Amino acid sequence: MRIVRALRRAGILGINERNHTYMLRWNRRERYPNVDDKLRTKQICARAGIPTAGVLGVARVHAEIRELVDALDAHASFVLKPAHGAMGNGILVVHGRDGPRFVRSGGTALDREAIAYHAASIVSGLFALGGQPDAAFAEERLEVHPELSQIATEGVPDVRIVVFRGIPVMAMTRLPTRRARGRANLHQGAVGAGIDLETGRTLHAVLAGRPVRLHPDTQEDVVGRRIPDFDVALEIAVRAADATGLGYVGADVVVDASRGPLILELNARPGLAIQVANRAGLLPRLEAAQAHWAPDAPLQTRLARGRAIARSAA
Amino acid sequence: MTRAVACVGFGLIAAGAAVFLWKAALLGTPLQPSESRNLWRVEIELSVRGSEPRSSVAALLPASDHAQTIFDERIGSDGLAFGIRTERGTSQRVGVWRGALQGIRHPSYAFRVQLHPEADPGSPASELPPDALREAAADLPVGAEPVRELLESLDVSLADDALARTRTLFAFVSDELEAAEDGSDDALLVLAGREGSQQGRARLLVTLLRSAAVPARTAMGLSLEAPRDARELVFAEAWADGRWVPLFPTLGTMGTRPADLVVLQRGNGSVVEAHGVEAVSHRYRVLRERLRPDELSALMVPSSPLLGALSLYRLPVRTQATLRILLVIPLAALVVALFRNIVGLRTFGTFMPILIALALRDTALSTGLAMVAGVLLTGLAGRLVLDRLHLLLVPRLCVLLCLVILVVVALAIAGYGFETRDLLTGVLLPIVIFTMLIERFSIVAAEEGYRSALLLLLNSLLVAAFAYPIFHSIFAAHLMLGYPELVLCVMGLLVMIGGYTGYRLAELVRFRSLAADGVGHAP
Numbered sequence: 001m002r003i004v005r006a007l008r009r010a011g012i013l014g015i016n017e018r019n020h021t022y023m024l025r026w027n028r029r030e031r032y033p034n035v036d037d038k039l040r041t042k043q044i045c046a047r048a049g050i051p052t053a054g055v056l057g058v059a060r061v062h063a064e065i066r067e068l069v070d071a072l073d074a075h076a077s078f079v080l081k082p083a084h085g086a087m088g089n090g091i092l093v094v095h096g097r098d099g100p101r102f103v104r105s106g107g108t109a110l111d112r113e114a115i116a117y118h119a120a121s122i123v124s125g126l127f128a129l130g131g132q133p134d135a136a137f138a139e140e141r142l143e144v145h146p147e148l149s150q151i152a153t154e155g156v157p158d159v160r161i162v163v164f165r166g167i168p169v170m171a172m173t174r175l176p177t178r179r180a181r182g183r184a185n186l187h188q189g190a191v192g193a194g195i196d197l198e199t200g201r202t203l204h205a206v207l208a209g210r211p212v213r214l215h216p217d218t219q220e221d222v223v224g225r226r227i228p229d230f231d232v233a234l235e236i237a238v239r240a241a242d243a244t245g246l247g248y249v250g251a252d253v254v255v256d257a258s259r260g261p262l263i264l265e266l267n268a269r270p271g272l273a274i275q276v277a278n279r280a281g282l283l284p285r286l287e288a289a290q291a292h293w294a295p296d297a298p299l300q301t302r303l304a305r306g307r308a309i310a311r312s313a314a
Numbered sequence: 315m316t317r318a319v320a321c322v323g324f325g326l327i328a329a330g331a332a333v334f335l336w337k338a339a340l341l342g343t344p345l346q347p348s349e350s351r352n353l354w355r356v357e358i359e360l361s362v363r364g365s366e367p368r369s370s371v372a373a374l375l376p377a378s379d380h381a382q383t384i385f386d387e388r389i390g391s392d393g394l395a396f397g398i399r400t401e402r403g404t405s406q407r408v409g410v411w412r413g414a415l416q417g418i419r420h421p422s423y424a425f426r427v428q429l430h431p432e433a434d435p436g437s438p439a440s441e442l443p444p445d446a447l448r449e450a451a452a453d454l455p456v457g458a459e460p461v462r463e464l465l466e467s468l469d470v471s472l473a474d475d476a477l478a479r480t481r482t483l484f485a486f487v488s489d490e491l492e493a494a495e496d497g498s499d500d501a502l503l504v505l506a507g508r509e510g511s512q513q514g515r516a517r518l519l520v521t522l523l524r525s526a527a528v529p530a531r532t533a534m535g536l537s538l539e540a541p542r543d544a545r546e547l548v549f550a551e552a553w554a555d556g557r558w559v560p561l562f563p564t565l566g567t568m569g570t571r572p573a574d575l576v577v578l579q580r581g582n583g584s585v586v587e588a589h590g591v592e593a594v595s596h597r598y599r600v601l602r603e604r605l606r607p608d609e610l611s612a613l614m615v616p617s618s619p620l621l622g623a624l625s626l627y628r629l630p631v632r633t634q635a636t637l638r639i640l641l642v643i644p645l646a647a648l649v650v651a652l653f654r655n656i657v658g659l660r661t662f663g664t665f666m667p668i669l670i671a672l673a674l675r676d677t678a679l680s681t682g683l684a685m686v687a688g689v690l691l692t693g694l695a696g697r698l699v700l701d702r703l704h705l706l707l708v709p710r711l712c713v714l715l716c717l718v719i720l721v722v723v724a725l726a727i728a729g730y731g732f733e734t735r736d737l738l739t740g741v742l743l744p745i746v747i748f749t750m751l752i753e754r755f756s757i758v759a760a761e762e763g764y765r766s767a768l769l770l771l772l773n774s775l776l777v778a779a780f781a782y783p784i785f786h787s788i789f790a791a792h793l794m795l796g797y798p799e800l801v802l803c804v805m806g807l808l809v810m811i812g813g814y815t816g817y818r819l820a821e822l823v824r825f826r827s828l829a830a831d832g833v834g835h836a837p
Contacts, residue, residue, distance in 0.1 A: 003822045006829035016655060017815040062706075089757075117704035124706060126757065188763070209827070272821075279828060 011281030011313075013272060018248075022286065026165065026247025027268050034244040035266040039083045039137055041244070045263050048243040050236050052263045053254070056138040065119045068138065069112055072102075077141040080115065082122040084134045088185050090127030092118050093141065093155070105154055105182045142264075143257035147228045151175050151191075153217040155182030159195070159233050159253045159261075162270055162282065163241035165293050168234050168306035169285040171195040172277040173202060173227055178217050186273045191215060193222050194278030197310040200230025204279045211279075233261040234303060240266055250274075284313045319813030323806045330802030337797060352431070354538050356576065357424035357599040359390075362591050364415035369590030373423060374534075374579040375407040382576055383428040390422035404581055415591060431573035443553045447529040453501065453517050453582060456524040460505055470526050476554035479526045480561070481568070484552075487519045488563045512548040515563045519550045529553035531581050533560070538600050539574040545598050546585070547575060626795050639672070639785070641794035644804040646671060646781040651811045653780070658818025659773040662754045667777035669747045674778070675785045682782075683775060685725065686748065690771075692721045693752035694759075715749045 007014075013022075035041055045052045056078050057071035058064070072078055072094075080092040092115075093105040101109040121127070122136035142156050151157070155176030162170045172194045176182045179189035186192045191212060193202040205212050205222045215222050227233065237251035240263045250270025255261050275281055288309045297305070315323075362371050375398065378384045389396050394413035401408055411421040450456035468486060470479050492509035501518040504510030510518065516532045523530035530552045536545045550561045561568045571577075579585060588594040626637055646668045653659045653667075661667050674682030696717040700710050722745060751774075759767035784790050794800060822829075 003826060003829045004817055007817060007822070007825055010828050012817075012821075012825050012828055014815070014817040014821050015658070016818060020813070020815045113704060120704075120706055124708070187766075209824070211827070276825065276828065281828070 007281075011283035011285075012275055013282040013286070015272060017283075018272065022164070022248040023269060027249075028245070031245045032268050035246065035249070035268045037083050037135075038081065038085075038265050039135060041240075041263070041266055044243050045240055048239060050240050050243065050263055051259060051261070053142055053256075054140040056140060058135060058137040059119055059123055060135040062120060062123055065116050065123065065136070068119055068136065069116050072115065072138055073112075075138075075140075078138045079141050080118060080122070080136060080138050082127040082134050083137055084125075084128040084132070085122075086127075088183055088188075090118075090122055091183075093182065095141070142254050142259075142262065145228050145255045145257050147226070148173075148175075148255070150218055150220040151215045151222050151225060153178050153182070153215070155180070155184060156254055158184045158264055159227060159230070159237075159255065160270070160274060161234060161237040161251045161253060162274060163238050163249045163251060164286050164289045165247050166238060166242055166295075166297075167289040167293070167302050167309070168197060168238055169289055169309060170274055170278055170280070170282055171197060171230075171234070172274045175205075175215060175222060177207075177215070186271075186277075191222055192273060192277035193225070194274070194280070195227060195230065197234065197307045200227045201225065202227070204277065206273075206276050209276065228255050229261050231303075234306070235299065236261055236263055238299060238302060238306075280313060285309050288313070315810065315813040315815065319809060323810035323813065326806030326809060327803045328806075330799045330804075330806065333799040334797050334803070337799070352429045352573070353426065353602070354429070354576070355424065355426050355601040356536065356538070357422055357601075358585075358596055359420060359422040359599065360411075360586060360594065360596045361418060361420055362411075362415060362588060363418045363593045364591035365417075366590035367414045368412070369415045369588070370410055370412040371421065371586065371588040371591060371594055372408050372410045373586050373596070374583070375409045375423065376425065376427070376576060376578045377405060377407055379577070381430050381571055383430070384425050385428070386426040388424045390420070390424070392419045392421045394419060394421055396421070401581075406580055427576045429573065429576065431571060431575075443529040447531050447553070448524055448527065450524070451582060453499075454521045454524065455502055456521055458502060458521075460502060461521055461525045464505065465522065465526055472527055476528050476552070477559070479528055480523060480552045480554050480559060483519060483522045483526060483528075484561045484563070484568050487515055487522070488566045491515055491518070491563075493564060512546075512564050516548045516550045519561060519563055523550070523552050533577055533581075534579040534585060535571075535575045535577040536598060536600070537572060537574055538576060538602075545600070547572075551580070626798060638791040638795055639675075641798055641801065642784050642787075642790050643668065643672075644801050645784045645790060645794070648804050648807060648811075649781045649784065650777055651808055653773075653777045655811050655814060656818060658820030659777060660770055661774040661777055662751065662758075662770055666747075666751065666754070667774050668781055670751070670774060670778035671781035671785055673747045674782055679779060679782055683779070686751075686775065688725070689718055689721050689748045690752055690755065693718055693748065694756060697752060697756045711749065711753060714752055715745065718745050718749050718752070 033040060034044055039055070039058065042052045042055065056075055057068040059068040072080075076097055078094050080094070082090040085091065094102045094110075094115075095105050096103045098109050101111055102115055103109050119136040122134055125132050125134045128134040144152050144156050148157050152175045157173055157175045159171060159173050161168050172192050174184035174186060175191040175193065176184050177189055177191060181188070184190050186206075189208060191205055191207045193205040195201065196203050202223050202225045207216060213221060213223050233253040233255060237253055240251050241249040244266060246266075246268055248268070248270070250267040252264040252267065253261050254264045272282075289306070292305055292309070294301075358373060360371060360373060362369070371394075375387075376382070376384050389409070391411060394411040397410050397412070399408050399410060400406065409423055411419075448456075455461065464486075468482055470482055472479075474482075490508065491504060493515065494509045494511065497510040497514055498504050498507065499511050499513045499517070501514065501521045504514040504518045513532075520530040520532050530550055533549050533551050535547050535549065537547045538545070540547075547562070547564060549563070551558045552561060553559075559569060560571055562572070565572065586594055586596045647665075650661070650664065650667050654661065654664070670686065674686070693714055696714060700713060705713070751771075755767050755771055758770055817825075
């Protein structure tokens with residue numbers, strides 16, 4: 001009971017309340033496919049002029065897999081993904097080539113057959129949310145921004161921004177580690193660092209639920225780092241959320257070394273670990289955003305409002 | 315929880331409870347199941363040891379009569395072939411297990427029995443007992459010298475009616491002869507020594523009755539309320555006034571059966587007989603049923619015509635058996651909802667724990683969980699091999715399914731606790747469920763690591779273990795079948811869980827660091 005009161009006071013959002021008060025209420029069921037199907041998200045973003053990671057090839061049925069693998073032969077690196085994957089499942093990252101073979105992140109080499117098999121598993125629906133037939137697609141592999149290369153190993157860090165009714169309320173960056181095998185997933189051992197919405201600098205960091213200051217692989221400071229082009233990241237996150245018509249969204253943005261911030265994917269069920277990374281609860285911010293909601297406010301006003309809410313909650 | 319959710323939740327609970335209470339009052343049955351005096355479950359477990367390729371063991375099976383109704387018979391064959399034959403000239407049924415013995419086997423026979431101790435034996439049977447029941451037999455020295463002398467000294471005359479002769483002889487055997495556990499089984503020795511075993515005194519009584527021209531036979535039953543090792547009760551039956559009169563020298567009573575007696579056998583012969591075995595023994599397990607027969611009948615034939623039309627107990631037994639399972643699933647679903655939304659345990663899918671519990675319904679929990687572990691390990695090993703072959707999803711799942719079936723067959727051959735019957739009812743569903751479980755487990759293991767997968771598996775098994783007693787509870791099944799409106803109450807509770815927006819217990823642990831330093835004070 002004492003813990004419950006303390007969590008309430010800190011404004012921590014629980015799963016039940018997230019589902020009930022925010023997702024069920026503000027994310028209309030028929031809009032879920034806009035974010036659950038990553039190819040559709042890309043289309044929507046393209047129509048709204050929001051940059052996303054480029055698509056190298058798509059296989060929607062088994063017959064198209066051969067074509068997809070042929071197309072991939074021309075690329076040194078790529079990421080093979082299910083269009084309906086969840087929590088980073090089913091993602092195959094190819095770093096480079098060893099003659100005809102494809103080298104995965106982590107160093108194992110795969111032949112064409114293995115790539116085709118993985119694509120077939122994806123198309124069969126192995127990684128899809130409901131097990132329904134899925135599409136496999138290959139995405140260009142993004143490059144770690146030089147400013148972040150010291151605090152990300154074996155993979156690309158991303159920025160998760162929670163957008164509620166058009167107002168950004170909280171952000172964190174997820175820094176891949178060797179233990180997470182290059183993935184930016186907190187429960188697999190990536191470092192999560194909360195971001196100050198005003199300055200774009202990291203505030204706190206956690207690893208496996210415990211506060212940390214240094215990246216476990218490079219021993220570099222992860223707190224106080226500036227995320228390059230954070231303002232742009234915040235802006236495209238809000239615009240992408242607007243474009244999908246969802247009220248409560250987690251936008252994943254990658255700051256690419258050459259192309260700058262890109263939308264990687266959007267999530268209609270964003271996790272709650274962002275609160276731990278920020279050492280702050282979502283509830284007061286969500287309530288403030290709700291209170292200040294103005295449907296037709298211009299983008300810059302809403303961004304400024306999000307920053308103000310984050311400041312007053314801190 | 316919003317007002318609407320609370321209203322709907324309370325409304326459903328109130329509606330269900332109202333119908334439930336109204337019906338309970340109308341049917342006049344207590345809500346708490348009371349101890350039954352007359353309904354029992356009896357299991358005869360045999361232990362046979364031998365090494366012969368052709369051996370058989372036979373056990374006498376009970377039959378329904380005016381004072382007992384035998385139903386729900388179940389055979390445990392333990393790898394032997396089972397058949398039932400009827401002994402020539404009588405209606406005595408004999409269960410025979412045949413097959414090759416290698417080591418010890420435990421065939422068993424179980425039944426439920428409803429006793430009617432007050433029941434009227436009915437009108438006198440027109441059919442006379444066969445002549446064999448008047449004659450001498452190996453154990454019954456009818457007409458022997460000491461027997462005739464005794465009849466003369468007791469002044470038994472054929473002029474009296476059969477019942478009077480029976481009374482006189484019964485009085486002699488129960489009053490004049492000592493009962494001794496290690497006494498003789500032989501009728502003449504008992505007569506000479508004035509003391510004998512249950513068996514010996516019953517044989518003597520039957521010998522005396524037949525010598526006095528009263529058809530008679532020995533019989534054996536189980537005193538269900540007696541302590542474990544004193545259950546077998548040997549007695550005699552005499553044909554008088556056109557009906558069989560039971561005589562209990564051990565108890566000193568005649569005419570009516572004890573309220574807790576189930577008759578297993580009539581006529582000569584021992585309960586268990588074996589050929590081609592080295593050793594055989596048997597024991598009884600007796601269990602009192604929880605639900606009273608009148609509760610059952612009130613549910614089956616309610617006083618109100620409306621309730622009668624709605625009573626599920628009027629449906630065919632097969633449909634009832636299905637509904638019995640279906641109607642407790644909401645209770646199991648309630649358990650899952652509690653664990654997932656209030657406690658916050660992650661499990662494989664929403665309904666996987668229910669399915670696991672359902673799969674284990676016919677086995678003991680510990681055996682069942684061991685079985686899950688065994689099948690899962692083999693399946694995972696198979697999955698590892700299949701991964702290398704790069705098969706498409708559906709054929710791969712089907713190969714896995716075949717593998718699981720082979721494991722189940724292997725377990726059956728090894729005699730791992732399930733019988734032919736269980737194989738049909740209890741294992742078909744589990745095969746599919748286990749295959750799904752293996753697939754889910756291996757995906758999570760590949761994607762999130764074995765720690766994560768094991769944790770999910772343990773959580774799923776934990777929730778399944780909590781749902782398991784619900785599927786095993788006779789009371790729950792009867793209650794839900796009698797009062798299906800209780801599903802409304804369950805729905806109400808589920809609605810309220812669905813409207814619960816507080817923290818899950820697991821989140822108190824997950825976010826405890828945030829609670830400890832009280833960060834982010836609300837403005």
